[in-house]
Amino acid sequence: MRMRASRLLLFLFCAMLTHAEKLGFAQRDPYVLHDCSNTGNVSSNSAYRKNVNTLLSSLSSNTQSHYGFYNFSVGENSDRVNAVTFCRADLIPIDCQNCVGTSAEELLFRCPNQKEGIVWYMNCTVRYSNNSIFGIMQFESMQHLHNIINVTDPIGTFDQVRETLLDRLRSEAAASTSTLHKFATGKASSPYFDIYALLQCTPDLNQQECSDCLNQSIAKVPTCCGPAIGVRVLTPSCNLRYENNHFYGFTLEAPPPLSSTLAPPAEGKGSNSSRTIIIVVAAVVSAVLIFCICTCIYLRMRKQRKKVEMDEINSGAESLQFDFSTIRIATDNFSDVKKLGQGGFGTVYKGKFPNGQEIAVKRLSRSSEQGDQEFKNEILLVARLQQRNLVRLLGFCFEGNERLLVYELMPNGSLDHFIFDPSKRLHLDWKFRYKIIVGIARGLQYLHEDSQFRIIHRDLKTSNVLLDKEMNPKISDFGMARLFTLDQTQANTRRIVGTYGYMAPEYAMHGHFSVKSDVFSYGVLVLEMVCGRKNNYFQNGENTENLLSHAWKNWREGTASNLIDSTLRVGSTTEIMRCIHIGLLCVQENVAERPTMASVLLMLTSYSMALSMPSRPAFLMHSIVESDISLDRSFHASQNVVSMTDPYPR
Incomplete structure (x- = not known):
């Protein structure tokens, strides 16, 4: 009966996570990069390609792939396809499942007729090949990405702090004895910056292979990315990431397999009924508790994400920030008389500063996050562009739910x-x-x-x-x-x-x-x-x-x-x-x-x-x-x- 209760709670737990995802708590994992091998192509109707399609299409429903790293194979001899799935160790199973499924679909789209392919998503990697790839360290093809904003480091210690942190985490990840994860996270700080890092190898590597792969990734960072505030180095066998904000969670291990043999039920109808009531009550309480926890985590992450975005905007264009009260006065409290037009992400108003300068203010919708990325894009890009045939951004306001962009006024409107x-x-x-x-x-x-x-x-x-x-x-x-x-x-x-x-x-x-x-x-x-x-x-x-x-x-x-x-x-x-x-x-x-x-x-x-x-x-x-x-x-x-x-x- 305890085993039945455990299964019921596990089912409810997964159901609640799925429900939370539908409500927006679990976000769709974003695509990062891909690489299609140039070792040769196959026709779309070949046996090898059909095996690729079958194998990748089945990954999202294969429950083994939900807990980090697994290898799969389909076919025989020259038509044999080998694939591996590799999730970040701090991912919950439902997020790993979604990421693997989406990545596999993406890989089918990106590499329609290649013999080998790999795709990196934010939180997982999916790879297939006609060669044996399990237990073999591969550093190529290596990819890297970095933030265009650099760390503010007046005392010049960033390189040393970063190197010390990455080297420590390399040793921890390589020394891990977990059968599912070779993974390490950590933080380093100075009076001027924080670094949060995550290093991970596929667990089929031994300690030396993992250490070598991460060493090569770490060596790439200074030459590719300088003092960037965020960097990712991606390879088929290991990856490295650091940011100036806390982006990782707790490591999750796979649950032990459920026994196919159940204990016999206790004798008596009364005993069965009372135990059933206890199980149902426990399940409901657990479900409500999980839902509350998910809600709190989502709200906290949302608040943290907004803070990080604001910090990033401020670091790139701090001198352009206006007080909300200044813009409100300039537009007569966003009077309808001052309205110039309505766009996809908000309303545009005409305004005038006390010095007589006329402005156009785009007020993004307060009830939607649809324009968050567009808002950040405008500030970080347009603020750095100076050319007479580009509209000039005078400033912005990011206060509470208000997101405002202030432009020079164009008296004749749009073309x-x-x-x-x-x-x-x-x-x-x-x-x-x-x-x-x-x-x-x-x-x-x-x-x-x-x-x-x-x-x-x-x-x-x-x-x-x-x-x-x-x-x-x-x-x-x-x-x-x-x-x-x-x-x-x-x-x-x-x-x-x-x-x-x-x-x-x-x-x-x-x-x-x-x-x-x-x-x-x-x-x-x-x-x-x-x-x-x-x-x-x-x-x-x-x-x-x-x-x-x-x-x-x-x-x-x-x-x-x-x-x-x-x-x-x-x-x-x-x-x-x-x-x-x-x-x-x-x-x-x-x-x-x-x-x-x-x-x-x-x-x-x-x-x-x-x-x-x-x-x-x-x-x-x-x-x-x-x-x-x-x-x-x-x-x-x-x-x-x-x-x-x-x-x-x-």
């Missing part, structure tokens, strides 16, 4: 309010349009090539281009932007964000983005400026087509002049036709054939530069995008429709 308005478009002659086209190109070139970072905007569109009092364009809304290292050319994401009509097809359908994704969006914007219409679908005779297909059709038939906005009565036809040509070069389906923004700017400003012939543009159908993304990718996109209410960035 879409001019170019797509039949009456206002009359005042936007070709001189102004060409000035705007060139200005946007200069801003993008700065982001891609000339700033101290390489930044991909990911949401360039007419509503994210603001106009000052002299109609100079300024690119805005960097909430979706992604930071690249200077030598990085492309990246992948599962969180696809942007606007239909402006998104490059390789990004919308597969999550691949690069500087050429922004070039595609810029090409759409140029064609919209010339034609005076949005890149949405319209009826053209008996056919339904979008602006790109319409432009391509006219270009091939030699009637590109039909594309020119009828309100453009004055302007250089040669210059306008050249812009149509450049726009079509930017939206080519082949990513490699699209020009860089530096080349685009040269084409716009130097007529001596000959233009190549454009190839077929990407006709991205709305329905295709939705059906493709709905399969397994998270997606956040707005429709490219005519009605817009947000003259400032979302």
